[in-house]
Amino acid sequence: MASTATEHKLLLDGEWIESGDWVEVASPYDGSPIARVAKVGASEAKAAIDAAERAMQNPLPAHERAEILSRVADALAARADEAARLISAEAGKPMKAARVEAARAVSTYTMSAVEARKLAGEVVPMDASQAGVGKLAFTQRVPIGVVGAISPFNFPLNLVAHKIAPALAAGCAVVLKPATQTPLSALFLAELELEAGLPPGWLNVLVGPSAEIGDVLVDDPRVALITFTGSGAVGWKLRERAPRKRVNLELGNATPVIVEPDADVSLAAAKCAANAFSYAGQSCISVQRVLVHEDVYEEFRNAFVPLVDALVVGDPADEETDVGPLITLSERERVLEWIEEARAGGATILTGGTVENDLIRPTVVEGAPADAKLACDEVFGPVCTLQRYTTLDEAVELANATRYGLQAGIFTGNVARALGAASRLEFGGVTINEAPTFRADQMPYGGVKDSGNTREGPRWAVHEMTEERLVVVQL
Structure with a gap:
């Protein structure tokens, strides 16, 4: 692994290449230079697709794919501290969260290795109809073809793993374009893949302008x-431009949490405080809108705000830090504008809303107008809103009053009410007595409405990356 202070080449057809042009990678915390990475464009993207297509002409047996993925998991586990420090440096993610991400990436590779070994079709009961008598039929899962992967900055290791590992498990070669702000973790994974024995062409990693590489x-x-995680505006345009391709989108959310009057209020407050502000709220399932029943609203607020105030804001390399920087200064200014818009509309800032040492303090907003961006759009920053409600029906309606539908949560002691709410919440996932920021990497993960059109998690991603082929035999 090259030092984060050195130049980094890109992976194309099993070779590390450079172009003479560079992308500068800087710390989101203090702007200091971390590394520079070779910058390429359309011609290299075409060459990478050539390499991936050639690689797939010599398919890897399932056991070899599984063994490679398992070796990557083992190597990543052995170098987890290095991986976490790399994530923290390039993404500005506090070490606490970076260590969790590194461990989750190990799980993603481990689960993908399992899926490679059990990838199979099913037997079709042909004699269930008269036409099928005397015939044997079964299906096979075959690789869909070359996968183009576009990953975001906020989970530069694990979201790359969620694209590479299932694709390889499915038998698909990959051309990966990581976020230009955070390419180092992806290149680190690429090194581990080669060391694990992945043949040339099966993984190609390119950094450069989206308008060039993405267009190709x-x-x-x-x-x-195409597997894309990022903004809805970009994702849905990709989908429109490629109607003949399978385009899998994992997009944003304005994540709601409902707190019922019979909930464990202390638990709900602790879970929301931790999960609204981890990595400065730069997760698509970061808690953003907390809806609290009027009977326990004051109790929740009195428990919640001190927990938010106690969060440590500072250098992401410090092991004690809870909240670090936003990815860019322009993102910081946008979030501050959204807070000011809510304040101007009559909202109250219970805590935060200020900049301290160039970082936004964790911010809790009460009474944001329904049309304020904080109340209906994805803030992607260290901000959450509090809102009272009277009935569970009202809370569900408020939770659903957004164009997003990734994950939602409810805290209650009543299982029947929880399951009833889960059936009416228009989201891809619902957590009960757990923050909706929760994700285990083997579970199906994805949204509805503007939040996306697919499910990730190795089992589901592998299925998306294969086609079903029917074989019929006359006996």
Whole structure:
């Protein structure tokens, strides 16, 4: 692994290449230079697709794919501290959260290795109809083809793992474009893949302008599937531009949590405080809108705000830090503008809303207008809102009053009410007595409405990255 102070080459057809042009990677915390990475464009993207197509002409047996993925998992576990420090440096993620991400990436590779070994079709009961008598039929899962992967900055290791590992498990070669702000973790994974024995062409990692690399991935017919995690505006445009491809989108959310009057209020306050502000709220399932029943609203607020105030804001490299920087200064200014918009509309800032040592203090907003961006759009920053409600029906309606639908949560001691709410909440996932920021990497994860159109998690992603082929035999 190259030092974070050195130049980094890119991976194309099993070779590390450079171009003479560079992307500068800087610390989101203090702007200091971390590394520079080779910058490429459309011609290299086409060459990477060529390499991926050639690689797939010599398929890897399932056991070899599984063994490679398992070796990557073992290597990543052995170098987890190095991985966490890399994540923290390039993404500004506090070490607490970076260590969790590194451990989760190990799990993603481990689960993908399992899926590679059990990838299979099913037997079709042909004699269930008269036409099928005397025939044997079964299905096979076959690789869909070359996968074009576009990953975001906020989980630069594990969200890359969620694209690479299932694709390889499915038998698909990959052309990966990581976020230009955070390419180092992806290149680290690429090194581990090669060391694990992945043959040339099966993984290609390119850094450069989205308008060049992304356009090639979308327009080249040899790329059968695009997997994209990022903004809704970009994701849905990709989907529109590639109607003949499978385009899997994991997008944003304005994550709601409902706190019922019979909830464990202390638990709900602790879970929300931790999960609204981890990594400065830069997670698509970061708690953003907390809806609290009027009977326990004051109790919740009195428990919640001191927990938020106690969060440590500072250098992400410090092991004690809870909340670090936003990825760019422009993002910081946008979030401050959203807070000011809510304040101007009559909201009360219970805590935060200020900048301390260039970092936004964790911010709790009460009474944000329904049309304020904080109340209906994805803030992607260290801000959450509090709102009272009277009935559970009202709370569900408020939770659903957004164009997003990724994950939601409810805290209650009544199982029947919890399950009833889960059936009416228009989200891809609902957590009960747990913050909706929770994700285990083997579970199906994805949204509805503007939050996306697919499910990740190795089992589900592998299914998306394969086609079902029917074989019929006359006996």
